[in-house]
Amino acid sequence: MIAVLASTAVVQSTATPVPVHWYLIVSIVLFLIGITVVLTRRNLIYVLMGVELILNAAALNFIAFGSYRGAHGLVDGTVMATLIIVMAATEATIALAIVLNVFGLFQSVRPQDPNLLRE
Amino acid sequence: MEPQILAFLVLATTAIAGGIITLWSKYIVHATFGLMMSLLGVAGFYVLLGSDLLAVTQVVVYVGGVVILYLFGVMLTPPDLEERSKLRIGIVGGLATVAGILLIAAVNGMSTSGWQGLDPEGGVPDAAVSVIDSVGRSFMNKDQYLLVFELASVLLLVALIGAVYVARRRGEPSQ
Numbered sequence: 342m343i344a345v346l347a348s349t350a351v352v353q354s355t356a357t358p359v360p361v362h363w364y365l366i367v368s369i370v371l372f373l374i375g376i377t378v379v380l381t382r383r384n385l386i387y388v389l390m391g392v393e394l395i396l397n398a399a400a401l402n403f404i405a406f407g408s409y410r411g412a413h414g415l416v417d418g419t420v421m422a423t424l425i426i427v428m429a430a431t432e433a434t435i436a437l438a439i440v441l442n443v444f445g446l447f448q449s450v451r452p453q454d455p456n457l458l459r460e
Numbered sequence: 461m462e463p464q465i466l467a468f469l470v471l472a473t474t475a476i477a478g479g480i481i482t483l484w485s486k487y488i489v490h491a492t493f494g495l496m497m498s499l500l501g502v503a504g505f506y507v508l509l510g511s512d513l514l515a516v517t518q519v520v521v522y523v524g525g526v527v528i529l530y531l532f533g534v535m536l537t538p539p540d541l542e543e544r545s546k547l548r549i550g551i552v553g554g555l556a557t558v559a560g561i562l563l564i565a566a567v568n569g570m571s572t573s574g575w576q577g578l579d580p581e582g583g584v585p586d587a588a589v590s591v592i593d594s595v596g597r598s599f600m601n602k603d604q605y606l607l608v609f610e611l612a613s614v615l616l617l618v619a620l621i622g623a624v625y626v627a628r629r630r631g632e633p634s635q
Contacts, residue, residue, distance in 0.1 A: 358464035361578060362571035364505065367472045369563045371498070373556040374479035380552050381483075383543040386533050390482055390495050393526065397502050408509040409578045416594045419511045420605050423595075426514075426521050427612045431619035433526045437533045438626040450537045 364405035372398035385440045385450045393429060400425040467508055475501030483553070486544055488534050496527045513592045 371394055378391030400422040407418020440450060447454050474497060481494025499522045506515035598604040 358462050359468050359508070360571065361575060362567045363468060363472075364509075365567045366564050367475060367505070369560055369567070370476050371479055371502075373560045373563075374476070374483055377549065377552050377556045378483050381545065381549045383545075384488065384540055386488060386530060386537065387482075387491060387543075389533075390491060390530065393495060393522075394479055394482065394498060397499065401502055401505055404506055404509050404511055404514065406578070408511070409575070412591075412594070415510055415591055416598055419514050419591055419595050420598060420608070422506075422511070422514050423517060424608060424612055426517055427616065430521050430526055431615055433529055434623050435619055435626065437529055438623050440533060441536055442626060444537050450540070451543065 361405055361409045364401060368398045368401045368405070371395075371401070383451050383453070385443070385452055386437075388452060389433060389436050389440070392432070396425055396429045396432075464508065467504070471501045471504040471508065473501075474498070474504070483549065486541060488539065489531070492527060492530050492534060495530070496523055499523055499527070511591050513590070513595055 375391045375394030375398065378394065379388050382388060382391070403418045403421040403425070404415075405418075407414040407416075407421075410417075443455050444450050449455075476498075478494045478496070478498030478501060482491045482498065485491045485494060499518065503515045503518040503523075506512075506518060599609045600606060
């Protein structure tokens with residue numbers, strides 16, 4: 342009985358146009374590209390771009406799962422992703438201001454060059 | 461092929477190709493436009509999933525704001541054409557590929573048994589109902605997200621003051 346129910350559930354889930362785990366796969370790929378950018382590029386602006394990619398991957402997960410939980414889940418996912426966008430915008434503003442200050446002090450935007458707490 | 465699947469594949473290609481341009485390009489302006497392409501692809505996913513409000517927010521805030529801010533940062537710092545190390549990107553990218561294959565296999569394994577609590581018929585937006593109304597109500601409802609909303613506005617205020625403080629000119633006497 343349970344096995345029959347489970348098998349019908351699987352059939353139903355494959356009958357939808359786009360399965361939910363496709364979104365998760367895209368999100369995984371975006372997240373790993375972001376991690377690779379953060380770990381390999383030696384320019385603070387590239388590092389910030391990698392962080393943006395990671396945050397977008399997280400927001401996509403929220404919306405994907407929320408959308409598959411009906412209308413109320415979509416509202417919850419939208420609220421969470423809106424907060425992620427707010428946080429990413431503030432992070433970009435503050436971090437770029439700090440990067441420009443670091444460039445003014447050290448004449449470099451490489452992450453390994455700032456090595457003093459105070460001149 | 462069903463139109464939703466076709467749209468999904470086009471958007472996935474856009475988002476991932478933009479990310480790879482950001483990862484691989486030698487010139488930082490190309491990388492910034494790759495980031496813009498990736499963000500537009502994710503905005504398309506939001507439309508596909510039925511959250512039109514979030515798609516518009518993504519385009520206005522990210523593509524219109526954050527990416528332009530990055531372009532300003534690019535213009536105010538010198539170009540560095542020597543920082544890209546193909547060896548480093550190859551090593552870390554190879555490790556990330558292995559991690560990605562493992563994670564995708566794990567997600568596939570979980571999805572074959574179905575996600576508990578998920579509506580398998582979901583993910584298809586109802587074109588007649590917009591999400592804006594209910595999102596606005598839940599932001600203003602003290603039983604839902606009112607506190608979170610106020611905390612976000614405090615965060616924006618802190619960021620505003622912090623940006624003015626960090627970006628001020630040093631060494632000049634204050635008037």
